[in-house]
Each structure stands twice: as structure tokens, then as C-alpha cells.
Amino acid sequence: MSGVLDIEGLSVAYGPVSALEDVTLSVGAGEAVALVGANGAGKSTLFKSIVGFLRPRSGRLLFHGRDMSGFGPERRVRMGLGYAPEGRRVFPGLTVRENLEVAMFAGRAERERRLDRAFALFPQLAERQNQLGWQLSGGQQQMLAIGRALMGEPRLLLLDEPSLGLSPKLADEVLAAVKTIVAHGTAVLLAEQNVRKALACCGRAYVLETGKVVLSGATSTLRNTEEIRKAFLGA
Amino acid sequence: MTFVQLAINGVALGAAYALVAIGFVFIINATSAVNFAHGDLVMAGGYVAISLGSLATLPVIVTLPLVAAIMFVVGVAVALIAYFPLINRPPATVFISTLLCGIVLQNLFLILFGPQARAAPPLIKSGMMHLGAVDISIQAAGTLAVAAALIGLQYLVFARTQIGRRLRATAQDRQMAQAVGIRAYVMIAGTFGAGTALAGVAGALLANQFFVYPTGGIPLSVYAYIAVVIGGWGSIAGAVIGAMMISVFQVVVSAYVSYAVATGLLYFVLLLVFFFRPQGIFGELVQRRV
Amino acid sequence: MASWLLTGIRLPLIAGTAALILYAVGFANLYDLRVLTLCGIYALLVLGFQFVFGHAGAVSLAQATFFGIGGYITGILATRFGFSFPLTFPLSIAGPVLLAVIIGTPVLKLEEHYFSLATLGIGLVVLLLAIQWSDVTGGTNGLAGIRPVQIAGFEVADRRSVLWFVWGIVALGCVLAHQVTRGFLGNAYHLMRENREAAASLGLNIAELRFGAFVLSAAYGGAAGALMAHVLHVVSPENLDFGLMITCLTMTVIGGRTQIAGAILGAGLIVYLREWFRVLENYYMVAYGTVALVILILAPYGLVGALERLRLLLPGTSSVARLPQPLAPPVRPALPPDAETLLQVEDIALAFGGVRALNGASLSCRPGEIIGLIGPNGSGKTTLLNVISGLYSCQRGKVVFLGRDITKEPAHSIARLGMARTFQHIHLADDLSVLDNIALARAGIDGVGLVQSLTTIGRDRRLETARGLAMTAAERLGIAEVAMEPCGRLPYGTRRRVEVARALAAAPRVLLLDEPAAGLNELEQRDLADRIRTLGADGITVLVVEHNLVFLAALAERLICLDRGKVIASGLPEAVRRAPAVIEAYLGSDPDMQELALAGPP
Numbered sequence A: 001m002s003g004v005l006d007i008e009g010l011s012v013a014y015g016p017v018s019a020l021e022d023v024t025l026s027v028g029a030g031e032a033v034a035l036v037g038a039n040g041a042g043k044s045t046l047f048k049s050i051v052g053f054l055r056p057r058s059g060r061l062l063f064h065g066r067d068m069s070g071f072g073p074e075r076r077v078r079m080g081l082g083y084a085p086e087g088r089r090v091f092p093g094l095t096v097r098e099n100l101e102v103a104m105f106a107g108r109a110e111r112e113r114r115l116d117r118a119f120a121l122f123p124q125l126a127e128r129q130n131q132l133g134w135q136l137s138g139g140q141q142q143m144l145a146i147g148r149a150l151m152g153e154p155r156l157l158l159l160d161e162p163s164l165g166l167s168p169k170l171a172d173e174v175l176a177a178v179k180t181i182v183a184h185g186t187a188v189l190l191a192e193q194n195v196r197k198a199l200a201c202c203g204r205a206y207v208l209e210t211g212k213v214v215l216s217g218a219t220s221t222l223r224n225t226e227e228i229r230k231a232f233l234g235a
Numbered sequence B: 001m002t003f004v005q006l007a008i009n010g011v012a013l014g015a016a017y018a019l020v021a022i023g024f025v026f027i028i029n030a031t032s033a034v035n036f037a038h039g040d041l042v043m044a045g046g047y048v049a050i051s052l053g054s055l056a057t058l059p060v061i062v063t064l065p066l067v068a069a070i071m072f073v074v075g076v077a078v079a080l081i082a083y084f085p086l087i088n089r090p091p092a093t094v095f096i097s098t099l100l101c102g103i104v105l106q107n108l109f110l111i112l113f114g115p116q117a118r119a120a121p122p123l124i125k126s127g128m129m130h131l132g133a134v135d136i137s138i139q140a141a142g143t144l145a146v147a148a149a150l151i152g153l154q155y156l157v158f159a160r161t162q163i164g165r166r167l168r169a170t171a172q173d174r175q176m177a178q179a180v181g182i183r184a185y186v187m188i189a190g191t192f193g194a195g196t197a198l199a200g201v202a203g204a205l206l207a208n209q210f211f212v213y214p215t216g217g218i219p220l221s222v223y224a225y226i227a228v229v230i231g232g233w234g235s236i237a238g239a240v241i242g243a244m245m246i247s248v249f250q251v252v253v254s255a256y257v258s259y260a261v262a263t264g265l266l267y268f269v270l271l272l273v274f275f276f277r278p279q280g281i282f283g284e285l286v287q288r289r290v
Numbered sequence C: 001m002a003s004w005l006l007t008g009i010r011l012p013l014i015a016g017t018a019a020l021i022l023y024a025v026g027f028a029n030l031y032d033l034r035v036l037t038l039c040g041i042y043a044l045l046v047l048g049f050q051f052v053f054g055h056a057g058a059v060s061l062a063q064a065t066f067f068g069i070g071g072y073i074t075g076i077l078a079t080r081f082g083f084s085f086p087l088t089f090p091l092s093i094a095g096p097v098l099l100a101v102i103i104g105t106p107v108l109k110l111e112e113h114y115f116s117l118a119t120l121g122i123g124l125v126v127l128l129l130a131i132q133w134s135d136v137t138g139g140t141n142g143l144a145g146i147r148p149v150q151i152a153g154f155e156v157a158d159r160r161s162v163l164w165f166v167w168g169i170v171a172l173g174c175v176l177a178h179q180v181t182r183g184f185l186g187n188a189y190h191l192m193r194e195n196r197e198a199a200a201s202l203g204l205n206i207a208e209l210r211f212g213a214f215v216l217s218a219a220y221g222g223a224a225g226a227l228m229a230h231v232l233h234v235v236s237p238e239n240l241d242f243g244l245m246i247t248c249l250t251m252t253v254i255g256g257r258t259q260i261a262g263a264i265l266g267a268g269l270i271v272y273l274r275e276w277f278r279v280l281e282n283y284y285m286v287a288y289g290t291v292a293l294v295i296l297i298l299a300p301y302g303l304v305g306a307l308e309r310l311r312l313l314l315p316g317t318s319s320v321a322r323l324p325q326p327l328a329p330p331v332r333p334a335l336p337p338d339a340e341t342l343l344q345v346e347d348i349a350l351a352f353g354g355v356r357a358l359n360g361a362s363l364s365c366r367p368g369e370i371i372g373l374i375g376p377n378g379s380g381k382t383t384l385l386n387v388i389s390g391l392y393s394c395q396r397g398k399v400v401f402l403g404r405d406i407t408k409e410p411a412h413s414i415a416r417l418g419m420a421r422t423f424q425h426i427h428l429a430d431d432l433s434v435l436d437n438i439a440l441a442r443a444g445i446d447g448v449g450l451v452q453s454l455t456t457i458g459r460d461r462r463l464e465t466a467r468g469l470a471m472t473a474a475e476r477l478g479i480a481e482v483a484m485e486p487c488g489r490l491p492y493g494t495r496r497r498v499e500v501a502r503a504l505a506a507a508p509r510v511l512l513l514d515e516p517a518a519g520l521n522e523l524e525q526r527d528l529a530d531r532i533r534t535l536g537a538d539g540i541t542v543l544v545v546e547h548n549l550v551f552l553a554a555l556a557e558r559l560i561c562l563d564r565g566k567v568i569a570s571g572l573p574e575a576v577r578r579a580p581a582v583i584e585a586y587l588g589s590d591p592d593m594q595e596l597a598l599a600g601p602p
Helices: A043-051 A073-078 A096-101 A108-121 A123-127 A138-150 A168-183 A195-201 A226-233 B003-031 B038-055 B060-086 B091-113 B138-160 B162-172 B174-179 B184-209 B217-231 B236-256 B259-276 C002-006 C010-026 C030-055 C063-081 C085-108 C112-132 C159-181 C184-194 C196-200 C206-232 C242-255 C260-298 C302-313 C381-388 C411-418 C434-445 C450-455 C461-476 C492-505 C522-537 C549-553 C573-578 C580-587 C591-599
Strands: A005-014 A017-027 A032-036 A058-063 A081-084 A156-160 A187-192 A204-209 A212-218 B128-131 B134-137 C149-151 C154-156 C343-352 C355-365 C370-374 C396-401 C419-421 C510-514 C541-545 C558-563 C566-571
Touching: A005 A043, A017 A032, A017 A043, A017 A212, A032 A168, A032 A195, A043 A073, A043 A081, A043 A156, A043 A187, A073 A081, A073 B174, A081 A138, A096 A108, A096 A138, A096 B162, A108 A123, A108 A138, A108 A168, A123 A138, A138 A156, A138 A168, A168 A187, A168 A195, A187 A195, B003 B038, B003 B134, B003 B138, B003 B162, B003 B184, B003 B217, B003 B236, B038 B060, B038 B091, B038 B184, B038 B217, B060 B091, B060 B138, B060 B184, B060 C260, B091 B217, B091 C112, B091 C242, B091 C260, B128 B138, B134 B138, B138 B162, B138 B184, B138 B236, B162 B174, B162 B184, B174 B184, B217 B236, B217 B259, B217 C112, B236 B259, B259 C085, B259 C112, C010 C030, C030 C063, C030 C159, C030 C184, C030 C206, C030 C242, C030 C260, C063 C085, C063 C112, C063 C206, C063 C242, C085 C112, C085 C149, C085 C206, C112 C242, C154 C159, C159 C184, C159 C206, C159 C260, C159 C450, C184 C196, C184 C206, C184 C434, C184 C450, C184 C461, C196 C206, C196 C411, C242 C260, C242 C302, C260 C302, C343 C381, C355 C370, C355 C381, C355 C396, C370 C381, C370 C522, C370 C549, C381 C510, C381 C541, C396 C411, C411 C419, C411 C434, C419 C492, C434 C461, C434 C492, C461 C492, C492 C510, C492 C522, C522 C541, C522 C549, C549 C573, C558 C573, C558 C580, C566 C573, C566 C580, C573 C580
Parallel strands: A032 A187, A032 A204, A081 A156, A156 A187, C355 C566, C370 C541, C370 C558, C419 C510, C510 C541
Antiparallel strands: A005 A017, A005 A058, A204 A212, B128 B134, C149 C154, C343 C355, C343 C396, C558 C566
């Protein structure tokens, strides 16, 4: 009960369509947890519910033991949640530097310190500080989205499909950053289609299938499970 | 009048139009809807300046900050009445609600100030000043200076300050702005306020030379709309250029032919723009996210 | 008879009409008669505006312009040339129609806001012309002394006759509007308004539909303007101005955007609101604007629209009165026996900004084949379907269908050639019944249009035939029991099947399904797979985009896998699922995982 994030019995629906059913999941402090599952299994829906874009039909969302159900997304983020969404969604008309600055609520000196940290994590961004968001390549946009999500110094980072549409090399680069982030003490919940990569950089994993958690446990034991193969490629 | 004087008058009028158009673009960017009450809010600014002027005989330059503050509040009120209740409806619905808002405003003006055209006190004082070989009206020069200062100020706020960045981020992707901790709804209300404040200041500046009357806002809404079409949907710099082009065109053509021909030609040119470049003359500066 | 009365809003409508007639005959004084006459004229104006604004969904700001032009034509011809009503009235309609025909095509291509501004610009040019060209138009004063309506020597002069005359024309207008919007065409507009892509991929020509609505609105506007000129005996620039446009818009928004009763209610209410609020003296316009704003916020579909929505909540309301007999689908001419490929896609490339969605994708389908198109998120599956069905145009490559190059064809022509599709997000008209939604598949193919709607008297046999065919499709998908229900009330899985049935009712040669199993439970998935399989047996080629491989395994004869806009594997399902490139795309390049995948089920 002392995790960063505790989700209990969460169900979410889009109108008549059920998207998540009775999902229970937790992330401990400083832990990296993977969320794997095929397209449409409900990974993004889960993230959107955690951030507060979707109102769950039932269940509880606790952040550091506090129920977040009444709070809007901006409040949740300021409480220490970082969100790098699927499709990156960097602000297209803001420069790289502005994209990072806009996500901080701190004094000037502190802002500079955090910018330096982001640039140290992703040196490519430092070189392109003054380019506009839409001018970046997909990989750079992904780095920017992650960097932006870290600007509030979150205690939990939600990463939704960071390798989507990236070449394998770039995907490796982005996921290598995840390890660094965890090493700095931020807990990470990572949704990935690429199972191997997800399992490689996380300690525990949950497998989602059509809105339900069908499997969970340490990645070392999950790697050889038939269920994972089934969840992706069918029986 | 010489051509130089004409051009200066045109640019001064254009500067005031530019303020109107910038406010209009603010609201388009924040809500992706057209605010057709915008011209009426310009008139409201003019009436506020007149009312303040009748309380104490002060030049407008002194009361201008107060005009801006009052109009900011009016803008937030318009957002609360005509935008937020319809936030999840298609932009066309917001367009209609602002039209209705405009009707209410126009008739409030009629009740409070009567149907006749009224003039606000001058910015500093009336008369001309001599600048080398040309005489320039002080009002025109003052309008130009105030508008330039405000355009510069809004640029600085948007480009350099944290609040400006947050306003832009909200305009570009409201949901994502919330997801980085920005209070998006406060930003939208603030954008309405700021856009309306600029409209109000423009009204106070225009109300000396061009008068205000209850239905005077309609053509201004249309001009702002045209300026945005010329300059590219959502572009502030484009709107300034568009507003300048409209006013110089209007001043020059009406001096040599007539005001009616100027207006008619303006609409005609607009239709031509639509026909050949439906994306505006300058296009959109930021590519839309796919 | 009793049930006829109770359908829709017929009972209150008839009662209301009767009460009004009684009032006009028995109690109205001269002033009331005048007000009622004005109500009729505005109702005609609004009826016209409903075509473009309500049915076609375009915020035109030119309706007052059409009204004014109609008035001026009557005024000029009557006062300067002494022409009488039988000549001036048709010309007053023809003038605005001509303007609409000339400007319609370029203006209707513009996006929403630009369309509004362009129509406003046209209106302002006409207004300036009316003021400036004073030799002909009388300038700001306008033209006075227009005689009352005269037909064959008989003058419609006293106020009671004028009232009946105007309302007679309104009644005619209502009948025509009913003809246009009652059946097939009305449903086509309905779907087009809710989703243009869906309408286009059913073979509906959007540009033509919008153009028709715009021209009709001009005709009604001109007629109303002409009547107004006769009733007031003057025309002036006020007949053209923006204030009138806003009045018309307000009436439509308040009464209802698509209902004939809404036009009459809106016009009547606004005219009377003004009369009632006159007590408030100067405040009346403020009160009137405020009331309109409140109605816009509380009843976004207008008062009549709100009533209809309330009724829709009750059971037993449907756009179909009774279920038709299922009809056998028409037989498409047989393909030549040597037709090896029905659909050929070659080297398609398409980029959005810097993102390459498709990068040289090629595939081909044989007649009667069921093919699964798989690939990870963002690999370009849906984009490829959009290119094939003509919703996107590709930057490179070629699509050949039935031996014909359709790369540059618009979506509606491709649909009419025999291609049908469904969408990832369901696009149905929620207020229409299941049967009418499915029947719409025939609308484009049968070429519904204005002329046809106006000349169909009595029962619309085309619609009846289409409903019969729709019934067959509904039976095939197992949704015949809910055929009369409005789609919006149905559960998700059923709505999915309605979409598939709609595509099927088009009797396509190729059926493109975009994630048909998304959101369905396992039982529903299995059922849908069984039904799709029978289609293949009937010679329909089916291309299914799906990420649910379990669903596809039971269905597809062949799998094609896309990754980053390219086909990386194609062949028998087992082979594709074991292809290293596919496993890598889905699972990454871990040797352990590959081994696991290759090992197959224990």
C-alpha cells in the first residue's frame, strides 16, 4: 500500500464499449514496470485514466496513497506524475527549449538546472534547442516528449509506446534513456508493443489482453511464458 | 492630401485594425472558433473610453489601461457565456453563439448610448504635428505608437514569458497542455480576456477619428476575419500584415475613388484570394499535426 | 389512422395548425393578419436556409442576399417595367438560383469558416451594389410603390387574402421540402452531415449534394423576397443586410435545423417574440438575443429537434414504419473467367509532413479471396485502405480495380464501381433506424438526387427496394430483429454488424473491413468471422485490417503484413505468423522470443 501508484479494480468504458475491466496494478517507488499487450488491449486507455483524461466507471486510483479521482489532469501532473503520450504530441509551434520550459513550474535557476539535465539525457535535443517541435524527426520528438514529461521532476513517469514508428536503433536509444531515468530514482510505467525491449528494461510486467490483466510477475519469469506469445500472435 | 500623408493615415488605421485582428486570432487559436462578437467588443472599448472621458476630462492615453482592464473582464465574461457552455460542440455553434452575443451587445449600446455616432476624446490632443515637409495628425501618430507598443508587448509576452508559452501550448494542444500541468481552461479564459482587451484598446483609439455607433462593429469583425484569411489562419504576424493591407487599400482607394468602391473591391479581392489560394496568401506557418 | 397520427410529432403539428387557422379565420384583427403573413414569409426563407445549413451542414451567410435579390427583381420589374406577378415571381426565383449556380462550385469547396466568410463577402458586394447603383435600385431609399400580387386581373389586396396567398405558397414550399428530405435523399444528407467520408465511400457525391442544397436555398430565398416586396410594397437595402441574415439564422437555430415544423415554429416564435418584447421598449432586442442564446445552449438541435429527441427516447419510434420483405440482391455481371486479380495495388507511397505512412506498399487480391492485413501500430494499414477506397490520394503508385486505373478517381466513383468498406470508428447515422442506415448503401448506386426526389410522387419505390435489399443484408448479419431500432440505441457489437451489413448491401465485389472485431467479445468475434467467411464463398473479395490474430486465424486464407508502410510478408497465415520479419516487427529481435514463437503451441 506504499507504492507510488496503486490501481484497484479499475474499469473504463467508451460509451457502451468496455475498454478496461477490473484492472489492478501497482508501481513501487523507483521501480520500472512494463505493460505489454497487443494493439487495442487497453494500454493507452489505462494511461489516459491515470492522467485523468478518462473518468473510470469504477475502481480506485491511488497516487502515494492519495485517491486522485476528483483531480483534473493538471493537478495530477503537478502532484508528481509525468506523461509522455502515444504519438508524442510535442507542441508543434514551440521550440525544443520552449517545449521543455512550458512544462515546469519553478524559478529561473531551477528551470536552467532541469533543462541541463534533460539535455544531458538527450544530447540531440541540446543541439536543436531552437528548432520548432514539428521540424524534429520522430525519434527526436520522442526524446522531447520524454524530456518534457520529466520537467516536473515526477515521481512516476508514464511512457506510452515510446518506440512506436522508430527505427530499431533509435528505439534502443530511447529505451536506454529509460534505464537512466530509473537509475535516477523515478519510477516508470512503460507500455510497449515490442515485448523483448520492454522486458529488457523493466523489473516487473503486466500483460493486458482485451482490457484485462491476464498475467503479471517478474520479467525474468515472464520471458519464457507461452501466454506472452499468445497475447501477440494468437494461439 | 499627399500620398505620403495618405499612406501614414492608412498605416495608422492599419495599426488599429491589427490590434483588432490579433485579438481575433488569439481567440481562434485558443478555441478554433470564430468570435463574431469581436467587432462589437471593439465598439464596447470605444464606448468605455467615451464613458471614462465623460467622468473626467482626461486624454485617452491616461484612461487606456483602465479601458484594457475593463475589457479584459468583459472578454472573460463573453467566454463564460458564449464559449464554455458550448465547448464540446462544433465550432459553427460557437460562431452562432458569438453572433447572438454581438446582437445583445449592439442593442445594449443602443440603449445606453443611443443610435447616433459618438466620438471619444483624442489620445493626447487633436491637431497636427509637423514632421519635415508633411503634416501628420497627432491622433494618427499616437495610434501608431500605441498599437506598435502593444503589438511589441504581446510579442514579448508570447515569445519570452512562461505565461506566453503556456498560452501558446494550450492553443496548440489543449489536452497535452493539461498533461504537462497547465490550467488550460484558465488559459482559454485569459486568452479571451487578452484578445478582448486588445479589441477594446483598438476601439478607444478608433473612436476619436472614426466614431463609434451601435452597429459599427460588424464591418470590423468582417475586416478581422478577412485579415486572418489573407494572413493565414492562426498566424499573428499574418493577421498584422493582412490588417495593414486592408487599411492601406481602403484609405488609398477611397481617397481616389470612393469608400464604397474601396469596400466592394476589398470583398472582391477576398473572393479572388479564396478562389486561387484557399489556404491564404501566406499559408499556415505551423504545419498541422497529422 | 390512430397510429399514423401518433408517429413523430404529427399530432401536435396538426393540432397546432388547426388552432392557427382557427385564430386567423375567427379572431385575428388587421394587425394580427399582417404579423401572421410576415411569419409565413420568414418561414419560407428559413425552409430554404434549412437545406444548406441544416441538411448540408454548411453555415451559409448568403441567405439574406438571395432574399434581397428576389425582392429587388420583383421591385425593379414591377415598378419600372410594369410586369406582373406571373412573370416577376419566377424571375425572382431564377435570379438568386443563377447566382447560386455561378458561385456554388468554387465556394462550396472551401473549408467551413472560409465558406461562411466567402458567402458573407458575396452578400456584402451585392448590398453595396444595391446601395450604389441607385438609378436602378433606388439607392438607400430603395424602390417604393410595388403593387400587390395580381394574377389574371385579380388582385390579392386585402390582408386576409394576402395571408392565405402567402401561406398557400408556404404550404407548397413545405410540400417540396418534404419531397426532398423525406426519404432517401434526406437520409443521404443526414449521413453526409455526420460523416462525409462514410457518405462518400457509399458512393454519395458530396459536392453534388451540397450544391443541390445551396441552389434550393437560393430558390426559396428568392421566393420569400419576392413575396415580401409585394406585402410591404417596398424593397430597400434592409432586405439584403446582415441583420436579416442573423434573424434567419436565429430562427433556424431556435426552431430546428432540419424539420419543416421547425422552420415554421422558429419563424413564428421570433416574429412574435419581437412583438411581445416590444413592451420592453428598447430592451426588446437584448431580451430576444438573450433568449436565442439560452435556447442555443440548452436545445442545440432547436425546439422541434429537442421534441424529436425526447420522442426518440420512447420505445417504438423509428424512421421505418414497418419491416419490408427481404429482396434478393441484384446480380453483378459475371467477371471474365480469366480475371486473376480483382484489385491490384502497386508501390503506394504517402507521407504526412515528415512521416512516411506508406512507403512502397503493393498487394493484389483474387476474386473471392479473404485476406488479412496485419502489422504493428502505425504500420500504415488504415492509410492503405483509405488510399484504395479513394479517401486519400497517394503521392506515388497505382491502384487498379477491375482492370481500371482508379488511383485518381474520387471515393464515390470507386464505391459505385463495386467497392465497399467499414471504418475503424463506427460511422452510422445514430438517429436513423438500422434498416435505413443499411439502405443508404443503395442511395449512391441508385443515384439519388433532387430531380428524382421532386418527381417521385407518393410511395418512394426506390427507397422501398433499398429497404428490401437492406433487410436481406440485415438477415445475413443476424440483425433483422433490431432493424427498426435507431442505431444510437444499440450496443457496440450490433452497430459493428450494422456497418458490415451496410457495406454488404452495396453488393460489392470488394469489401474492405477496418478492424471489424475491435471491441467485440469472443462470442461476437467468432460469430462475425463465420458470417464474413460466407461472403468469401459468395465470390466477394474481403480485405480485413485487424490486429486480432486469433480472429483472423479463423478467417483469412492469406495474410499480408505491413511494417513502416511496406509489405514485409505475404502468404499462408501459418507461414506469415512464423516469418522472422513479422515476429521481429511484433516482438523485437530477441532470439529467445523467436524460438518461442517458432515452437508454436505445445
